[in-house]
Every structure is written in C-alpha cells, then in structure tokens.
Amino acid sequence: MSIQDTQGLRRRLVNLRFAASGAAVREALMTVDATLAAAGAVEDLRMRAQIALAEACNNIVEHAYPLAPDPDAQIRLDISGDAGGLQITLRDRGRSMPEGPLPGRTFPCVDPENPDTLPEGGFGWPLLRTMTRALSISRQNGQNILRFRLLLADRTNPVDENAV
C-alpha cells in the first residue's frame, strides 16, 4: 500500500479530533507519523509533515484558544493522499486570525556574536510556510480552516546535511 498507488485518486489517510493542548497535539502527531509510515510515505515527507503540523497545531493552541485550559477547545485534522502528495486540513472553533496578509517565510534574525539577543520565538510561521505549498486560511460558520499541501518530493526545500 502506498500513497502513490492511488494514481490521482484521493485517499483519506487521517481523520482525527483532539483537544487543543500540547500533550494532545503530541499524541496526534505521533498517530499521524505511524499512519503515514504504514501508508508508505518516505521519511522526508513524514519529517515535513511533523514539522508543519506541529507548528500549525501550536498556533491554534496558543492563538485560537488562548484561554486554556478550555475543555471545548478542539482541533480536527484531515489528511488525504494523492499522486502529488498530501492535502492537509485543520479546523478549529477558536478566535480567528487577525486580518491582513499571512505571516511570511522570513526567519527571525540570528546573530551568533550576540547570544543574549537570540530570538526564542517567531520561528513557527516561517517553518510552516517553508515546509508547505498552497497554504490558505479561511473562516466559515465560526470555524477556522487552515489548508496546505505537502509535496511528495519538494525540491525547493532541500536539506543541506553538510550545513551541520
């Protein structure tokens, strides 16, 4: 069984609903990784899925549901596979994103000479944008809907293993 075997047909791989909390997000991500591995997804795609989903879910936990712990705060995650990769949809009923353009791909400035000024945040959105394609956010019937794609082979995002 492989996510490529569908030959253009979309196959549903993941349909999860979990609490908007750090611990529940972690558990959901581990379930996703096991499911993608069983579906034959290559390691690089699984790695990009983990990074993108972690950042997307953390954003929901922190910004859509800032009044944690909220027992009604839930995230719904759907993943389907097709010939080109994975289509991911995340839904929540929390606060909407502020109006305006989405945060970009530019990482916070890092100056190795001044460790005291190193940023401890601001990496989430650039990581999410770098991992994904065709990302969109919409609000429908009180629901935030975040959609993005992960390509099977994404050459625009190479890992330079020699860099570390």
Place this chain on the structure above:
Amino acid sequence: MKMRFEACGSFGFLSVDESRLDASVAIQFKDRFRDLTQDASGDVILDLSRVDFLDSSGLGAVVAARKILGAGRRLELAGLTLPVAKVMTLTQMHTVFPIHADLDAARAARTDAR
C-alpha cells in the same frame, strides 16, 4: 522530563532522554536545565541523540538554555538526528551552537583544543 547531567572536569554532559522536544515539554526543559546546570561550572554539551523531533517551542527552549548559562559558559550540541538538524539549519541556529556528531566527537574536540 528525563534529563541527566554528568560533570566531566571543566565541562558537563546533559542528556535529554525524551523522543520529542516540543511545546508540551519546552517549559519543563528550561526549568530542568536551570536546576541541573546552576551548581556546576563550565560549558555544557547537550546530547540530543535520543530526540527525534524538535518544534519551534523546543528550539526556543534550547535558545533559552543558552541564555541561562550566561556569557562565560558555552552551550554545545551533540548527536543531532536528521529532523533536529533540519530545524537547526532552516532557522540558522546551526551558526550559533558548536555542533558535534556525538559525545565522543564533542570530547575529542575539547582534547584537541588544549
């Protein structure tokens, strides 16, 4: 949060015995790091070989750990798995921390430097 500190002369090894360094443990990581390193002196080599996932919150916690040590002590990283190395590279944090293949390499780098 399972973390162990082992003093080794002029520096110390701190091992993270968790598979994921993420938003759900980032604060615990910072607290444990402070507790484990405050009575020691010298540089700290952080062994991340068991960590197979790091998100932006985990990364922020590693940066916070660097600041906890202060100006006189250095934080070095060892044993980065591929997903951890990927996040370090994308965020340019690999330019901030000395990075070693494993603890033996970290130890050897210190012996060579003497």
